[in-house]
Amino acid sequence: xxxxxxNDSLQAVQxxxxxxxxxxxxxxxxxxxxxxxxxxxxxxxxxxxxxxGFVELLAASAIAYSLVRFRQAKKLQLWTFGLLxxxxxxxxxxxxxxxxxxxxxxxxxxxxxxxYLLLGRLKGFLLAAPFxxxxxxxxxxxxxxxxxxxxxxxxxxxxxLCGLLILVFMHVYEHSRARAYDMLIRLAATDPxxxxxxxxxxQQRLNQCIAxxxxxxxxxxxxxxxxxHFKRVNDTYGHDAGDxxxxxxxERLLKRLxxxxxxxxxxxxxxxxxxxxxxxxxARQLTEELRxxxxxxxxxxxxxxxxxxxxxxxxxxxxxxxxPNQLYQVADRRLYTGKHLGRNRTIDNDDVIIxxxxxxxxxSAL
Numbered sequence: 001x002x003x004x005x006x007n008d009s010l011q012a013v014q015x016x017x018x019x020x021x022x023x024x025x026x027x028x029x030x031x032x033x034x035x036x037x038x039x040x041x042x043x044x045x046x047x048x049x050x051x052x053g054f055v056e057l058l059a060a061s062a063i064a065y066s067l068v069r070f071r072q073a074k075k076l077q078l079w080t081f082g083l084l085x086x087x088x089x090x091x092x093x094x095x096x097x098x099x100x101x102x103x104x105x106x107x108x109x110x111x112x113x114x115x116y117l118l119l120g121r122l123k124g125f126l127l128a129a130p131f132x133x134x135x136x137x138x139x140x141x142x143x144x145x146x147x148x149x150x151x152x153x154x155x156x157x158x159x160x161l162c163g164l165l166i167l168v169f170m171h172v173y174e175h176s177r178a179r180a181y182d183m184l185i186r187l188a189a190t191d192p193x194x195x196x197x198x199x200x201x202x203q204q205r206l207n208q209c210i211a212x213x214x215x216x217x218x219x220x221x222x223x224x225x226x227x228x229h230f231k232r233v234n235d236t237y238g239h240d241a242g243d244x245x246x247x248x249x250x251e252r253l254l255k256r257l258x259x260x261x262x263x264x265x266x267x268x269x270x271x272x273x274x275x276x277x278x279x280x281x282x283a284r285q286l287t288e289e290l291r292x293x294x295x296x297x298x299x300x301x302x303x304x305x306x307x308x309x310x311x312x313x314x315x316x317x318x319x320x321x322x323x324p325n326q327l328y329q330v331a332d333r334r335l336y337t338g339k340h341l342g343r344n345r346t347i348d349n350d351d352v353i354i355x356x357x358x359x360x361x362x363x364s365a366l
Contacts, residue, residue, distance in 0.1 A: 022076060022118055023076060025117055026076070026079070026080060026083075026118060029083075029118070030064075030066060031067065033083075033087060034063045034064045037056045037059050038060040040094075041053045041060060044056060045057070051097065052097050055090060055093060059090050062086075063083065066079075080118050084115065084119075085127070087114075088111055088127075088131045091107045091110075091111070091131075092131060092135055094107065095107075095135055095139065096138060096142075105135070105159060108135045108136075111127075111128045112124065112128040112132065112166055112170045112171075113170060115170075116128070116171070116174045117174075120174065121171060121178065124170070124174065125167075128170075136160055136163060140156065140160070188200075193265070194250040194265050196250055196263055196264050197265075198264065199264070199265075199266045201264065202262070205262055206274065206328075210322075213318075219277075219316060219318065219319065220317050221278050221283035221314055221315065221317070222273075222274055222331045223275060223312055223313070223314050223315075223331065224271070224272050224312070224313045224328070224331040224332055224334075224335045225270070225271050225273070225311060226270050226310060226335060226339070227246075227249060227269040227309075228309045228310060228311055230268075237301060237304060241302075241306065244299065244301050245301075245306065245308055246265070249271065249308065250263070252290075252294055252297065253271065253290060256289060256293050257273065258276075260276045260277070261274060262274040262276075271310075278316075279316075280348065283314055283348065284314065284346060284348050290310075290312070291310060291312055291346055294308055309343065309344035310344070311335060311338040311344060311345060312346040312347070313330075313331045313332060313334035313335025313338060313346075313348075314346060315328075315330035315334065315348075333350075334348065334350070
């Protein structure tokens with residue numbers, strides 16, 4: 001189950017990918033628009049349509065200049081509106097000039113394609129629809145030469161229906177694409193069993209936390225935890241019970257954590273938590289609350305009450321380490337210290353003597 005904080009995080013990732021995708025489309029559109037307008041400008045100047053030719057030549061020069069400046073643009077949406085609106089005005093002008101060719105109307109059909117691809121469903125519709133309606137009215141009442149009979153009706157319906165179908169198609173396509181894109185982002189960033197962040201996404205968020213804490217001069221805690229004797233649960237009750245135990249632990253963690261904290265499943269029975277804006281004392285208190293909440297409850301599975309516990313290793317940034325891998329290694333070492341000392345405990349410092357005959361080993365770092 002995804003919580004609002006996980007949804008916000010995934011939406012931020014999706015927004016970043018969409019911006020990158022639209023930047024690539026915009027660059028391609030600028031190149032093609034420059035070439036097309038330059039070509040039409042030369043043709044119109046050669047055939048005596050000087051007004052339209054000079055406007056297109058001026059627009060092609062402006063778009064070519066925009067292509068150079070676009071690489072450094074930060075407000076992509078404003079740039080998109082600033083480029084599409086003049087382009088659509090030029091297309092409209094190519095229709096209304098007195099000596100325009102009858103086939104110039106076909107360029108109206110590209111309006112919804114560009115608008116939806118570069119602005120999305122809502123803003124794309126709000127930009128493309130008014131231009132298409134105005135151009136359609138002008139074509140019907142001022143350019144269309146009506147004749148008697150069925151052919152006249154067909155000639156009128158063809159472009160109008162084609163434009164409407166393209167608009168509807170782009171609306172449906174963009175809606176389906178956005179849903180599929182959102183689903184792919186979620187699948188790539190979340191654990192399918194628990195709905196929590198997966199290892200790759202958690203690594204990104206850990207790096208982000210370090211960057212934010214560096215700017216704000218705050219501290220945070222990285223907590224690693226393992227379910228104690230998880231293999232015994234699988235062997236005794238079956239793998240379905242093991243999956244239920246993982247989901248149960250996820251729900252307990254989400255229930256006890258604050259809205260600003262981050263939780264992820266790293267793999268197997270290993271989980272990770274980031275406690276933001278805490279000192280050593282607060283980090284230990286919050287971690288102990290998590291441990292006790294799990295220890296004092298039972299998982300009801302079929303007719304069984306399964307008692308689950310977990311061992312926690314805590315590392316504080318920047319006191320224990322400043323780099324993400326080093327911070328993970330500190331928390332991992334303390335987690336395995338807790339396992340050697342009997343499990344179901346929290347270890348948040350290295351002042352513990354390992355009471356074990358065999359050397360301690362930990363899992364690999366992130």
